[in-house]
Amino acid sequence: MLDERTERVLWAVIQSYIENPDPVGSRYVTKKYAFSYSPATIRNIMADLEDMGYLKQPHTSAGRVPTDKGYRYFVEHIISRDIGYDERLVEELERRIKNMVEDMDGVLNEATKTLSTLSHFLGLAISPGPEGSTLRRIELVPYKDDRIAVLILTDEGVIKHKIIKNEFSLTANDLSSIAKYLNREFTGYTIKEIRNQLVKELAEDKNLCDTLIERALKLCHESLDEYGANVFITGLSSILDLPDFTDIEKIKELSKAIEDKHKMIKLLDRIVQTEGVQVVIGSENPIKEMSAMSIIASTYKDKDRPAGIVGVIGPKRMDYKAVITLVDTAARYLSKIFEEGGGK
Amino acid sequence: MLDERTERVLWAVIQSYIENPDPVGSRYVTKKYAFSYSPATIRNIMADLEDMGYLKQPHTSAGRVPTDKGYRYFVEHIISRDIGYDERLVEELERRIKNMVEDMDGVLNEATKTLSTLSHFLGLAISPGPEGSTLRRIELVPYKDDRIAVLILTDEGVIKHKIIKNEFSLTANDLSSIAKYLNREFTGYTIKEIRNQLVKELAEDKNLCDTLIERALKLCHESLDEYGANVFITGLSSILDLPDFTDIEKIKELSKAIEDKHKMIKLLDRIVQTEGVQVVIGSENPIKEMSAMSIIASTYKDKDRPAGIVGVIGPKRMDYKAVITLVDTAARYLSKIFEEGGGK
DNA sequence: TATTAGCACTCTATGGAGAGGAGTGCTAAA
DNA sequence: TTTAGCACTCCTCTCCATAGAGTGCTAATA
Numbered sequence A, B: 001m002l003d004e005r006t007e008r009v010l011w012a013v014i015q016s017y018i019e020n021p022d023p024v025g026s027r028y029v030t031k032k033y034a035f036s037y038s039p040a041t042i043r044n045i046m047a048d049l050e051d052m053g054y055l056k057q058p059h060t061s062a063g064r065v066p067t068d069k070g071y072r073y074f075v076e077h078i079i080s081r082d083i084g085y086d087e088r089l090v091e092e093l094e095r096r097i098k099n100m101v102e103d104m105d106g107v108l109n110e111a112t113k114t115l116s117t118l119s120h121f122l123g124l125a126i127s128p129g130p131e132g133s134t135l136r137r138i139e140l141v142p143y144k145d146d147r148i149a150v151l152i153l154t155d156e157g158v159i160k161h162k163i164i165k166n167e168f169s170l171t172a173n174d175l176s177s178i179a180k181y182l183n184r185e186f187t188g189y190t191i192k193e194i195r196n197q198l199v200k201e202l203a204e205d206k207n208l209c210d211t212l213i214e215r216a217l218k219l220c221h222e223s224l225d226e227y228g229a230n231v232f233i234t235g236l237s238s239i240l241d242l243p244d245f246t247d248i249e250k251i252k253e254l255s256k257a258i259e260d261k262h263k264m265i266k267l268l269d270r271i272v273q274t275e276g277v278q279v280v281i282g283s284e285n286p287i288k289e290m291s292a293m294s295i296i297a298s299t300y301k302d303k304d305r306p307a308g309i310v311g312v313i314g315p316k317r318m319d320y321k322a323v324i325t326l327v328d329t330a331a332r333y334l335s336k337i338f339e340e341g342g343g344k
Numbered sequence C: 001t002a003t004t005a006g007c008a009c010t011c012t013a014t015g016g017a018g019a020g021g022a023g024t025g026c027t028a029a030a
Numbered sequence D: 001t002t003t004a005g006c007a008c009t010c011c012t013c014t015c016c017a018t019a020g021a022g023t024g025c026t027a028a029t030a
Helices: A004-019 A026-032 A039-052 A068-081 A087-097 A104-119 A172-186 A191-207 A212-224 A248-259 A261-271 A320-340 B004-019 B026-032 B039-052 B068-081 B087-097 B104-119 B172-186 B191-207 B212-224 B248-259 B261-271 B320-340
Strands: A122-126 A135-142 A147-154 A159-165 A231-234 A278-281 A293-302 A305-315 B122-126 B135-142 B147-154 B159-165 B231-234 B278-281 B293-302 B305-315
Touching: A004 A026, A004 A039, A004 A068, A026 A039, A068 A278, A068 A320, A087 A104, A087 A320, A104 A122, A104 A231, A104 A305, A104 A320, A122 A261, A135 A172, A135 A212, A135 B135, A135 B147, A147 A212, A147 B135, A147 B147, A159 A212, A159 B159, A172 A212, A191 A212, A231 A261, A248 A261, A248 B248, A261 A293, A261 A305, A293 A320, A305 A320, B004 B026, B004 B039, B004 B068, B026 B039, B068 B278, B068 B320, B087 B104, B087 B320, B104 B122, B104 B231, B104 B305, B104 B320, B122 B261, B135 B172, B135 B212, B147 B212, B159 B212, B172 B212, B191 B212, B231 B261, B248 B261, B261 B293, B261 B305, B293 B320, B305 B320
Parallel strands: none
Antiparallel strands: A122 A231, A122 A305, A135 A147, A147 A159, A278 A293, A293 A305, B122 B231, B122 B305, B135 B147, B147 B159, B278 B293, B293 B305
């Protein structure tokens, strides 16, 4: 643990570096943060901090810059003490989503935009995977020719529609019976359970003739196929205005990383394993292309079940306290919204 | 009009510049393109081309670079002669969308990805506005509490679902009657017609008591609300690899432009007024932030009606022939696909 | 013992000078 | 009409010197 004075110096360096991405010198620290010690003393302390790995010098005669470990120390303190509540975020969100009813994707999209606007970084949200949602109702509607429109409604407001081929030439009546059967059989189960069940039953019945039930199961199986989570990332242009992104290579890496949505989901699932705001600083990130960035993310709940993820991606040099507060507020707000049942 | 020799020189300069973004000198042109004239002669011709505004010099002692007018001259010749057919595009698209059924947005998304991959620029697609689609069927399904799930199916495969509040506490029976009424009344009309009709009827009936019909109309009106076109833009990271984007400011401008989807729709609607591939070169673009870019776009049809737009955005310095061919092929292919009725 | 003043040292950033080079325009000859 | 020759322009790169910021160390101080 650091003694209080050392900690204050670390804090001052980080604070200053966040405001302005120039290496911080000892003289500057004493003046700006009104230390009652001379620059020489501060220099000694900063040398200590460098030995311990909290700061480093870009080159011999430059000031100091925080390391990932330095940020980490700083962030631990914030998380254990200072998470507040961001009024503006809630107001802005209220305003934006007031006309949305049960449109979770729409709400999440607005949430990323708001997070991006308020943080000036990338706003990020992942919709709940369907696995945990509970089926409420499934509708089969004849479309045209040999097509069927399937509408899937879940308790959590996750909805999906899909058009599939009607390979068995089912009539409207057949469809209605099948829908009744499926609703009776599967309502109240989670998508995951249903999918498992389907695989099992289809395997067992493999050798039976084409009963209506088998067709129903196949239809259902096809409908639940490719029923994946959505990723929303907003704000690339605002992040480019930061002085941190003068290097084209960094921009390329970042834009590649966020274009690969699949990778993004995997990354965030890995990060957000436990409850509460999670902070990943620079090289703590398993994706090495993002080692210049930090991720602040949290899960939001949907009917008391951890559902999707919401967060902010920005440069390591960020106002962690503000962003953590922002993300925490967003996660809580979304949880509240979805608990009440959709938009408003 | 330019005489043949002059035209060949213009062609050579553009060709060379497209391969490599360095100003093109007279000596280089004679050697690389095996002209039977000396550099001095070529110099004279290039000076003429500069006087006419087809070429310009970045500075006195540099080679020449094509102007927008130069590209334009070049492009007119391509469009009137050389639009081919891009085999790879079609193969790639076939492969990607073979499992998509009636999912127009999915198809368009894959189309932009493919265009981006093959052109190395930004792939772009806009889904049809709903205005022209013909309603095929509308379904009302009770969801939970006071919510109703609405499923709208159109002839063109544009589908939408929405959850709306049930402000009138309608029962499942009411809903079924309402759906029947709406289907009887509106099937076969375009969304635009229906919307107009609704506005009219609702205005007329304003003073009547809440009949079921009025409720139906209101419900319908609410469902058609906010039923807009989607914009798909893919490939920012691949375009950043080009030597044209060493300037951060350009990247910022571009990323801002493509984030503003609303503006993008307006822009493209304006560009693509007539049939066939349209080419907008640099400053011909009304959005001045995009004056370093060219846009190649075309409409695709959906059941013989011009529907949405598909295209490529890249630097002015692009292989117009290849990209025009690519976009034209994509537009034709999409038209074919949608005519047949969805994915495959 | 902890702090501080002083100072030599290191490294970067900046800007100017000069060389090198690419390409032009012009002139005069073929 | 074409071309060779040449002077000229302007960019780019490198080198170098200088200024400035900030450090680490040493010795003095409270």
